[in-house]
Amino acid sequence: MNSWLWAMAEAENAEADPCFRVTTVGSDTSVSWQGTCAHEDDDTIEGTLLLTLRDETTIEGDRHLSLSYLASMDGVLEGSGWEVGGTGSATVMETAAGVSFQAEVGGTYDLGEGWATDDLDTSLQMKGDPTDSGVNMTFTGGVTPPDQASLYLWDLVVSPSLCANAPLGVLSVRDPSSVWLDVVFDERCSGCGTVYWADEILGETCPGDAIMSVAERLQLRFSDELTR
Amino acid sequence: MIALALLLLACEGPAAEAPGAVFVPLDTPALARRISLDLRGTLPTIDELEAVEADPSALTELMEAWAADPLHEERLVAVFGEQWLTLVDAYNVPVTDFGISASEDYRFLRSVGQEPLRLLARVATEDVPYSEIVTREGTMANQTLLEIFPLELLDDADQATVDAGGWAPALYTDGRPAGGILMSNGLWWRYDSTLNNLNRGRAAAIARHLLCADFLERPLVFEGVDDFSTDGLLEATRSNPACISCHSGLDPLAANLFGFWWFDDKDAHEMVRYHPSREPLGESYLKLQPSVSGTPVPGPAYLGQILSEDPRFWSCAVQRAASALWRRDTTEDDFETLEAIRSELVASGGRYATLERLLMDTDEYRAGDLSADADPERWGEARTTRLMSVEQLRSAVLGVTGYDWVNEDGAVLLDSDKEGYRVMAGGVDGDVVLQPLLEPTVTRTLVTRRLAQMAGEAAVARDQALPDAERLLFQGVDLDADLPGTVGFDDAVTLLRLRMLGERPDADTLETDAAFFSQVAALSDTDQSWASLVAVILQDPQFWTY
Numbered sequence: 001m002n003s004w005l006w007a008m009a010e011a012e013n014a015e016a017d018p019c020f021r022v023t024t025v026g027s028d029t030s031v032s033w034q035g036t037c038a039h040e041d042d043d044t045i046e047g048t049l050l051l052t053l054r055d056e057t058t059i060e061g062d063r064h065l066s067l068s069y070l071a072s073m074d075g076v077l078e079g080s081g082w083e084v085g086g087t088g089s090a091t092v093m094e095t096a097a098g099v100s101f102q103a104e105v106g107g108t109y110d111l112g113e114g115w116a117t118d119d120l121d122t123s124l125q126m127k128g129d130p131t132d133s134g135v136n137m138t139f140t141g142g143v144t145p146p147d148q149a150s151l152y153l154w155d156l157v158v159s160p161s162l163c164a165n166a167p168l169g170v171l172s173v174r175d176p177s178s179v180w181l182d183v184v185f186d187e188r189c190s191g192c193g194t195v196y197w198a199d200e201i202l203g204e205t206c207p208g209d210a211i212m213s214v215a216e217r218l219q220l221r222f223s224d225e226l227t228r
Numbered sequence: 229m230i231a232l233a234l235l236l237l238a239c240e241g242p243a244a245e246a247p248g249a250v251f252v253p254l255d256t257p258a259l260a261r262r263i264s265l266d267l268r269g270t271l272p273t274i275d276e277l278e279a280v281e282a283d284p285s286a287l288t289e290l291m292e293a294w295a296a297d298p299l300h301e302e303r304l305v306a307v308f309g310e311q312w313l314t315l316v317d318a319y320n321v322p323v324t325d326f327g328i329s330a331s332e333d334y335r336f337l338r339s340v341g342q343e344p345l346r347l348l349a350r351v352a353t354e355d356v357p358y359s360e361i362v363t364r365e366g367t368m369a370n371q372t373l374l375e376i377f378p379l380e381l382l383d384d385a386d387q388a389t390v391d392a393g394g395w396a397p398a399l400y401t402d403g404r405p406a407g408g409i410l411m412s413n414g415l416w417w418r419y420d421s422t423l424n425n426l427n428r429g430r431a432a433a434i435a436r437h438l439l440c441a442d443f444l445e446r447p448l449v450f451e452g453v454d455d456f457s458t459d460g461l462l463e464a465t466r467s468n469p470a471c472i473s474c475h476s477g478l479d480p481l482a483a484n485l486f487g488f489w490w491f492d493d494k495d496a497h498e499m500v501r502y503h504p505s506r507e508p509l510g511e512s513y514l515k516l517q518p519s520v521s522g523t524p525v526p527g528p529a530y531l532g533q534i535l536s537e538d539p540r541f542w543s544c545a546v547q548r549a550a551s552a553l554w555r556r557d558t559t560e561d562d563f564e565t566l567e568a569i570r571s572e573l574v575a576s577g578g579r580y581a582t583l584e585r586l587l588m589d590t591d592e593y594r595a596g597d598l599s600a601d602a603d604p605e606r607w608g609e610a611r612t613t614r615l616m617s618v619e620q621l622r623s624a625v626l627g628v629t630g631y632d633w634v635n636e637d638g639a640v641l642l643d644s645d646k647e648g649y650r651v652m653a654g655g656v657d658g659d660v661v662l663q664p665l666l667e668p669t670v671t672r673t674l675v676t677r678r679l680a681q682m683a684g685e686a687a688v689a690r691d692q693a694l695p696d697a698e699r700l701l702f703q704g705v706d707l708d709a710d711l712p713g714t715v716g717f718d719d720a721v722t723l724l725r726l727r728m729l730g731e732r733p734d735a736d737t738l739e740t741d742a743a744f745f746s747q748v749a750a751l752s753d754t755d756q757s758w759a760s761l762v763a764v765i766l767q768d769p770q771f772w773t774y
Contacts, residue, residue, distance in 0.1 A: 072496070072498075086497075108497040108498050108503075121501070121504075123489070141512075150403065174505070174507070178403075179526070179527055198526060
């Protein structure tokens with residue numbers, strides 16, 4: 001979505017389209033948006049957006065890129081409706097040690113149509129730190145994928161140097177009766193965790209491979225963004 | 229059962245001042261008028277008044293009927309609205325954010341604001357413990373809420389009720405746990421939170437409204453706080469003695485509410501939904517375990533249950549109901565009376581109807597005056613005569629005349645400050661004006677006058693156009709023939725005054741009314757005379773007090 005908006009802003013700018021305002025303050029470029037805009041092919045966007053892209057800077061030899069947004073928008077693109085409400089930020093740094101990043105996405109993101117449909121709900125923070133053997137990923141916060149149980153990650157680490165990419169930390173899962181179960185991944189690095197309800201052990205579960213897979217995809221995504 | 233027996237005893241004889249009593253009780257018709265207005269917001273009918281005139285003990289049966297009347301639930305929506313302050317005239321998102329016309333603004337505002345109040349009123353009028361207000365699964369919804377919130381009706385058969393503009397039980401489909409009003413959007417749209425407040429304002433609202441523990445009444449001292457960063461302030465709440473006094477109780481309660489945490493507090497997508505995955509953010513942001521008064525809360529699903537087990541829950545329910553029915557704040561002097569009521573209420577199952585009956589049986593509720601022996605220091609605040617609330621004024625006028633003051637968009641002008649005159653007429657706006665008017669004012673009188681004038685004209689036009697059986701105010705009256713000097717006129721005026729003021733006029737009053745009627749007729753016509761007479765009676769202090 002953001003790249004589409006960005007392209008639209010560049011193409012039409014504030015003079016041509018009253019919904020857009022592109023401003024530059026120092027190294028920050030902001031796109032602000034208020035109201036309803038119709039575009040070619042019946043695409044529409046309605047709502048408010050403040051998108052800030054900080055120009056690439058180099059600090060002590062490290063390359064920084066950052067972006068943040070505050071959005072409350074409904075839109076139709078190529079016939080499909082979507083809804084967005086929330087905030088987000090991402091910072092990517094390229095250092096001598098490799099690529100590191102921090103990202104936070106909070107809000108409600110619905111790529112379907114209409115109010116109150118199932119959606120992606122998140123308050124997730126992700127952090128990646130380069131090491132000699134790869135990137136350490138740390139996840140903190142909650143996420144409810146569409147039609148899935150809600151999850152909360154308590155500084156859950158996926159690292160090639162610690163546990164060979166098996167998760168380490170606590171993943172909480174909310175069951176349909178609104179009770180949170182904790183899955184504790186310890187130094188056994190088996191990809192399996194002990195399931196607790198309060199202090200009571202309920203058993204063991206092994207979602208480690210799935211978590212590792214998600215972490216790897218995110219890691220690749222941020223690397224791609226930086227090198228684009 | 230005990231309450232019923234007390235009521236029977238109290239209703240048996242005519243009102244009289246007992247030796248040494250603090251209060252002079254109302255006579256039974258006046259008491260019936262008070263109870264009818266408090267239970268259903270409307271005046272007793274002629275038949276009801278004549279029944280208690282003939283047999284005072286008939287009031288007991290009438291009270292049972294009035295408590296079962298659907299108007300009782302409507303009345304409680306207004307009572308709870310005055311206390312919970314959710315009937316505000318603006319939220320963070322406007323109606324147009326939902327693709328709804330701006331002309332629907334009033335309906336939107338009241339739908340959201342009434343959601344928790346409707347649930348409170350529904351629980352209060354059912355044969356269930358009042359504690360279900362914080363434990364029940366689901367909420368109440370009307371058509372507007374079904375359109376904008378993730379809700380579905382509990383029973384499809386209720387669709388007809390909703391289509392007709394009514395409210396029905398509904399379930400949220402976004403994964404929020406059971407929790408009664410604690411899980412209603414309407415409550416947390418009114419009590420929202422900023423990113424730095426971290427739900428503490430919401431926690432304060434819970435403490436104030438459910439436990440009668442008002443953190444805002446505690447002294448605020450900011451000395452010794454040097455670091456105003458987010459982390460610095462959080463540390464101060466843990467280590468600075470001046471901060472700890474409130475935050476040690478407030479923050480653990482706030483930590484329970486992060487399912488309602490919004491990353492953009494002006495975004496409709498965020499605000500309509502509960503966010504289950506954000507529930508643990510409380511522990512993460514506030515760095516403590518969620519709890520209520522030291523009792524750990526394993527998850528928001530347990531919050532209501534634990535709150536209702538707090539000893540202050542029932543004391544608070546009694547205090548607030550007493551304030552509503554006695555029309556004054558309760559004080560330490562009331563402790564003995566209220567504690568006795570609390571004890572009996574809890575022992576008898578915690579029904580709100582029991583609470584109402586116990587309070588209506590108190591001498592103070594039934595008082596028409598203070599006795600000569602009453603200590604003015606102790607009883608000076610007692611309301612032996614009450615000013616109708618703005619909601620009672622509206623419903624009482626509607627009940628007798630059929631007139632409701634609404635604009636072209638359907639906004640009720642006595643229920644809105646954006647569109648009308650709610651605060652001018654003595655109501656609360658939930659935002660700035662938080663206490664209802666308890667004494668008459670000039671603006672209240674002006675609003676009442678305009679209301680009375682329009683209601684009088686509407687009542688005559690309405691009843692002129694309808695067959696006798698469908699009339700509200702002029703049943704059995706020939707408006708063209710029952711003129712001054714006829715028995716029919718005196719009978720008609722007697723009925724008007726009995727219905728609206730609760731008592732029959734004496735000969736002087738009949739004579740004055742006849743003279744007034746004739747003077748107006750000389751200037752206009754008899755319809756205008758009847759309308760003016762109704763307007764005059766509606767402006768009589770005896771009408772708008774009870």
